[in-house]
Amino acid sequence: MLTYVLRRIGIMIPVVLGILLIVFAINRMSGDPVAALLGGDATPEQIEAERDRLGLNDPLPVQFFNYVKGIVTRFDLGTSYVSKRPVSEQIVARLPTTLAITMISLLISSLVGITFGVISALNQNTKVDYILTVAALIVASLPTFWFALMLVLIVSVKLGWLPATGLDSFKHWILPCVVSGLGPVSNLCRTTRSSMLEVIRQDYIRTARSKGISENKVIFKHALKNALFPVITVFGIIASFSVGGQVVVESIFSIPGIGAYMMEAILSRDYPVVQGTVLILSFLICVINLLVDIAYGFADPRIRARYTRQKSEKRKEPTQPSQPQGVNA
Amino acid sequence: MKKKKKITRDQQPEFKRRSPWVDVWRRLKRNKLAVVAMVVLIVIVLATIFAEQLTPYDYAKQNAKEMLQFPSWKHPFGTDNYGRDLLARVLKGGQTSLLIALASTLGAGIIGTILGATAAFFKGAYATFVMRLMDVIMGIPSLLLAVCVATVLGTGIVSTIIAVGISAITSFCRIAYAQVLKESANDYLQAATVCGARSLRKVFVHLLPNSLAPLIVQATLRLGGGIMIISSLSFVGLGVQPPTPEWGSIISTARPYLRDFWPFVTFPGIAIALTVISFNLFGDGLRDALDPRQK
Numbered sequence: 001m002l003t004y005v006l007r008r009i010g011i012m013i014p015v016v017l018g019i020l021l022i023v024f025a026i027n028r029m030s031g032d033p034v035a036a037l038l039g040g041d042a043t044p045e046q047i048e049a050e051r052d053r054l055g056l057n058d059p060l061p062v063q064f065f066n067y068v069k070g071i072v073t074r075f076d077l078g079t080s081y082v083s084k085r086p087v088s089e090q091i092v093a094r095l096p097t098t099l100a101i102t103m104i105s106l107l108i109s110s111l112v113g114i115t116f117g118v119i120s121a122l123n124q125n126t127k128v129d130y131i132l133t134v135a136a137l138i139v140a141s142l143p144t145f146w147f148a149l150m151l152v153l154i155v156s157v158k159l160g161w162l163p164a165t166g167l168d169s170f171k172h173w174i175l176p177c178v179v180s181g182l183g184p185v186s187n188l189c190r191t192t193r194s195s196m197l198e199v200i201r202q203d204y205i206r207t208a209r210s211k212g213i214s215e216n217k218v219i220f221k222h223a224l225k226n227a228l229f230p231v232i233t234v235f236g237i238i239a240s241f242s243v244g245g246q247v248v249v250e251s252i253f254s255i256p257g258i259g260a261y262m263m264e265a266i267l268s269r270d271y272p273v274v275q276g277t278v279l280i281l282s283f284l285i286c287v288i289n290l291l292v293d294i295a296y297g298f299a300d301p302r303i304r305a306r307y308t309r310q311k312s313e314k315r316k317e318p319t320q321p322s323q324p325q326g327v328n329a
Numbered sequence: 330m331k332k333k334k335k336i337t338r339d340q341q342p343e344f345k346r347r348s349p350w351v352d353v354w355r356r357l358k359r360n361k362l363a364v365v366a367m368v369v370l371i372v373i374v375l376a377t378i379f380a381e382q383l384t385p386y387d388y389a390k391q392n393a394k395e396m397l398q399f400p401s402w403k404h405p406f407g408t409d410n411y412g413r414d415l416l417a418r419v420l421k422g423g424q425t426s427l428l429i430a431l432a433s434t435l436g437a438g439i440i441g442t443i444l445g446a447t448a449a450f451f452k453g454a455y456a457t458f459v460m461r462l463m464d465v466i467m468g469i470p471s472l473l474l475a476v477c478v479a480t481v482l483g484t485g486i487v488s489t490i491i492a493v494g495i496s497a498i499t500s501f502c503r504i505a506y507a508q509v510l511k512e513s514a515n516d517y518l519q520a521a522t523v524c525g526a527r528s529l530r531k532v533f534v535h536l537l538p539n540s541l542a543p544l545i546v547q548a549t550l551r552l553g554g555g556i557m558i559i560s561s562l563s564f565v566g567l568g569v570q571p572p573t574p575e576w577g578s579i580i581s582t583a584r585p586y587l588r589d590f591w592p593f594v595t596f597p598g599i600a601i602a603l604t605v606i607s608f609n610l611f612g613d614g615l616r617d618a619l620d621p622r623q624k
Contacts, residue, residue: 018465022477029481134362137613141605143557145564146580146598149587153595157588244470248561262476267566271480278477282469289468 001297004307008293012286017068019282024067027078027275028060077279078272080265087276090261095280097167098246098257101176106242109181110188114231117192118224124197133193136186145248148179152252165254176253180245184238188231195230199223232296236289243281243288356618363614366607373604377423386414388421388574400592407592410582419597422574423604429486429569430555433494438548440494441501442537448502449509450532460506463499471496471554472561479567489568493558497551504547508540515539542619546612553608560601576601 034042034050042050051057055066070076077087120132155175156164163172199205200223208222209215246259254260258277265273297303357363376383386404391411400407406415444463448456466474475492482488512518513536521535560577562568569575571582576597583593 014461015465015468018462019468022465022469026477026481137609138602138606141553141557141609142602143560143564143577143598143605145561145577146594146601149580149584149594150598153587153591240470244472247472247476247565251565263565266476266480269480274476274480278469278473281473285470286468 001304001307004297004303005294008290008297012290016283016286019279019286020068020071021064023275023279023282024064027067027271028063071279077276080273081270082265082268082273087273090273091258091276091280094256094258094261097255098243098250098259099284101173101180101249101255101257102239102242102246104173105177105181106184106239108177109184110235112181113185113188114192114228116185116189117231118196118219118227120189120193121196121200121227122219129193132189136189139182140186140190142182144179144183144245145252147182148175148249148252151175151179167253167255172253176249176255179252180242180249183241183245187234187238187241191231191234192227196223196227199227202226229296229300232292232299236285236292239288239292240285243285246281353615353618357614360614360617362610363618366610366614369603369607370611373423373600373607374427377420377427380417380420380424383420384414384417386417388413388417389572399590406596407590409579409593410586415592415596418574418579419576419600422576422579422597423600425486425569425573425575426556426559426577426601427604429490429493429559429575430552433490433559434497434548434551434555436490437494437497437551438501438544441498442505442544444498445502445505445507446509446532446537446540449506449513450528450536456506459502463502466496466499469496471558475558475562476565476567479562484567484570486569486573489559489562492562492567493555496558497555500547500551501544504543505537505540508543509536512536512539543616546616546619549608549612549615553605553612556601556605556608 034047034054034056038046038050055063058066075088075092077091079085080087080090083090116132116136120129123129152164152175155162162174163169164175166172167176200219205218205223208218213222246257247262248259249255250257250259251263258280262274262277262281264270265277297307357367380388391413392408404414404416406419409415409418444459448459469477474496478492478495479488482491509532518531518535521531526535556576559568560575560580563570563575563577564581566581569578571578579597580594583590583597586593
């Protein structure tokens with residue numbers, strides 16, 4: 001299994017480097033940082049000295065190398081134009097909040113989404129199924145920011161049930177988590193439904209039923225266990241959407257997380273902060289995807305078997321017909 | 330004994346030659362929701378195209394006497410913070426949103442399809458490079474990527490089109506790649522090779538037309554997704570800037586008035602939701618109609 005984990009990490013490295021390259025390129029294209037850092041009344045000599053100090057006069061590949069080196073060794077994401085403080089400071093302070101909201105909403109929405117998906121599949125082509133499928137589709141089509149505003153309008157302003165901003169008590173967490181969990185719920189519901197429908201038509205389910213096992217056991221022990229594999233794979237995509245959506249959710253509910261930080265930075269044209277936050281959130285998604293892949297490897301006996309067998313039957317392998325190149329690329 | 334009759338060309342039993350699109354249309358018609366969605370989409374598109382003719386009000390004309398009015402017969406959606414008719418602004422805003430969504434999807438579709446199709450056909454280092462690049466772009470959430478691109482390009486309609494389009498390229502590229510790879514195994518491609526067709530001709534004349542169905546479905550679904558990203562981008566403060574009306578930017582302007590004046594946020598949001606829902610329903614129906622096996 002270690003081979004599998006290492007290989008997954010190996011696949012992730014070029015993606016992370018690519019993201020770094022994109023953000024770096026955007027960083028260099030979004031105007032001269034020195035003028036913005038020093039303000040309007042800097043002399044040309046001062047600007048030139050600052051450029052030298054920041055290494056902006058080096059060739060671009062050297063700059064990129066130093067940029068990556070700075071991030072890896074010192075977690076240096078640049079300096080905010082507005083506060084003149086390191087971007088990483090704020091990110092470290094705000095990361096736990098963003099992580100907490102994402103994790104809580106993902107956890108709850110997995111439970112709700114998978115349950116709805118199973119219910120929908122077990123009642124295929126009935127009214128329940130129809131309502132759930134259409135509801136999932138409608139929910140997936142609502143823009144997050146608008147849904148958040150409407151919830152604030154109805155639940156907080158008109159009904160006064162829940163507070164609209166901040167994170168002071170348990171009640172404060174409900175609305176943000178509901179909003180960021182909405183997309184995942186609908187996505188998980190649709191995925192679970194279709195994969196469950198595929199599984200319950202399989203022969204082994206018929207066998208299990210014919211053995212006289214209770215229906216609940218057939219569904220939850222035999223069917224659901226196998227139906228969940230495709231659900232694990234879409235989990236990475238869902239997490240990606242959820243993390244991306246934090247920008248909007250946090251700024252609407254005034255939550256001091258990374259997303260809100262990015263939104264403030266966009267409004268004040270504080271580019272290093274925008275790029276730093278994009279980088280961190282993208283990295284977060286890469287890590288989530290890596291964890292999902294590893295979890296999948298451990299959960300799926302087929303992958304587990306392939307990697308444990310490889311060890312014991314290494315000599316046999318070359319005799320197997322190999323796939324033509326490029327098919328799996 | 331019956332004499333064997335020679336069948337000449339004109340005596341052949343008549344087969345109705347039906348275009349495959351007729352079949353698609355017949356299957357689509359059976360899906361009630363998809364048809365309703367299609368009608369709603371047509372209405373929305375027509376309403377936004379003829380936005381100026383449909384309402385007596387100018388979307389940009391300010392009226393200090395009628396600020397923040399609630400819906401009435403005179404102003405069905407009410408008026409905004411400058412006394413402009415909200416219905417006129419929502420319709421005009423739809424024009425901007427739909428235009429950007431269409432342009433970015435079309436651009437992304439063309440670029441993504443060409444990249445994916447050529448990668449699948451030529452394989453090798455080029456394919457690896459293209460598909461790895463797509464992996465990297467996929468690694469960044471589309472909204473964040475759009476934010477990133479928009480910080481460089483600045484705000485406005487053209488940069489919004491590019492920012493939204495870039496993140497959409499990946500899905501087209503991957504679908505085109507998978508489709509062309511699948512189609513390449515068919516005999517007709519060998520026949521084309523035997524006839525001496527050149528590589529580019531094989532890709533664009535033989536392989537792509539046969540791979541079109543999933544791409545069309547993807548384009549429909551992407552139009553809906555594009556509208557969401559565009560409006561989110563404008564809401565965040567990038568994308569389309571006020572005073573140009575766009576659904577997201579109207580909601581952004583309306584945010585401070587949320588507590589006391591509900592129509593301002595509600596109506597543009599309903600417009601977005603209705604459009605996106607319709608695109609998704611229509612896209613789903615289209616997928617089932619184009620490829621009945623897939624269901």
